[in-house]
Amino acid sequence: AQTVTQSQPEMSVQEAETVTLSCTYDTSESNYYLFWYKQPPSRQMILVIRQEAYKQQNATENRFSVNFQKAAKSFSLKISDSQLGDTAMYFCAFMKKAGSSNTGKLIFGQGTTLQVKP
Amino acid sequence: NAGVTQTPKFQVLKTGQSMTLQCAQDMNHEYMSWYRQDPGMGLRLIHYSVGAGITDQGEVPNGYNVSRSTTEDFPLRLLSAAPSQTSVYFCASRDIDRGNHEQYFGPGTRLTVT
Numbered sequence: 360a361q362t363v364t365q366s367q368p369e370m371s372v373q374e375a376e377t378v379t380l381s382c383t384y385d386t387s388e389s390n391y392y393l394f395w396y397k398q399p400p401s402r403q404m405i406l407v408i409r410q411e412a413y414k415q416q417n418a419t420e421n422r423f424s425v426n427f428q429k430a431a432k433s434f435s436l437k438i439s440d441s442q443l444g445d446t447a448m449y450f451c452a453f454m455k456k457a458g459s460s461n462t463g464k465l466i467f468g469q470g471t472t473l474q475v476k477p
Numbered sequence: 478n479a480g481v482t483q484t485p486k487f488q489v490l491k492t493g494q495s496m497t498l499q500c501a502q503d504m505n506h507e508y509m510s511w512y513r514q515d516p517g518m519g520l521r522l523i524h525y526s527v528g529a530g531i532t533d534q535g536e537v538p539n540g541y542n543v544s545r546s547t548t549e550d551f552p553l554r555l556l557s558a559a560p561s562q563t564s565v566y567f568c569a570s571r572d573i574d575r576g577n578h579e580q581y582f583g584p585g586t587r588l589t590v591t
Contacts, residue, residue: 368517392578404567404582450519454578463508463571464535465580467519 361386363453365468372441373476379426380436380471382451388412390456393427393434394465399447407449410434412456438473446475479503483568483583490558490590498553498586500568506581507573509551513537513564514585520567526551527573558590 362385372378384393395407410418410427417425422442426435438445451468484499502509510525512535522535526545540562542554551570555562568583 363519365519402565402585402587404569404585406579409578463510463573463578463580464522464525465512465520465569467512467521469517469519 361388361453361455361466363451363466363468365451365471367471368469369472369474371474371476372438374441374443376441377437377439378441378473380438380449380451380473382434382436382468384432384434384451384453384466384468386432386453386455388455392454392456393425394452394454395423395425395434395436396450396452396467397445397447398450398470399444404450408436441475443475443477446473448472481568481570481581481583483566483586485586486584487587488589490555490588492558492560492590494558496555496558498555498566498568498588500551500553500583501549502551502568502570502581503549504570504572504581505548506570507548509545509568509570510535510580511541511543511551511553512567512569514567515564523553523566555588558588560590562588563590564588 391412393410397405408420422439448470453466481502507528511523512520514520524543526532566586569580571580
């Protein structure tokens with residue numbers, strides 16, 4: 360069974376600075392996807408960034424980037440130039456790629472609450 | 478497109494009562510699922526469906542029932558509510574054939590069982 364672990368329950372960062380959120384996972388699969396979701400106080404789940412395991416290049420979306428270390432099973436999220444609107448809970452998630460029977464089951468970590476301070 | 482909609486947004490039940498959480502999507506997605514979110518535990522999969530007439534259990538299915546009679550709707554039934562079912566419930570959908578594998582989440586339902 361797959362597991363996802365986020366070991367930082369809470370973090371804070373000053374506005375305009377950079378912060379890194381950690382995520383590790385455990386799987387015996389070789390083909391899978393990793394995601395970071397953002398959940399602001401509105402409760403809406405928002406996809407921030409995705410990474411396909413077979414791609415060596417780290418994914419980037421504007422101020423958000425990941426450090427994907429497949430051998431170490433690590434998938435950290437870096438937020439550059441933090442903004443007040445980045446204040447939210449962030450979830451790391453794993454999804455197995457299973458060919459035609461890919462049922463899209465997401466396995467979530469426990470979440471990290473990020474506070475961006477002015 | 479409205480995306481994924483859920484009703485109600487909030488609900489309070491007494492122990493033993495039953496209710497149905499509604500979920501609908503207008504994106505013609507084949508895959509739909511229900512998650513519950515509890516503090517310190519992230520989101521956990523309750524039930525999922527890969528198409529009309531096909532459902533299967535997730536990680537925490539006990540106490541919940543689902544059916545999928547249409548592509549658009551995927552209701553979640555609590556048969557006899559228990560305080561342990563106090564949680565925030567999310568419905569999600571995705572297009573199985575698309576390559577981006579993005580799941581679209583509804584706004585959630587906060588359920589309190591007293």
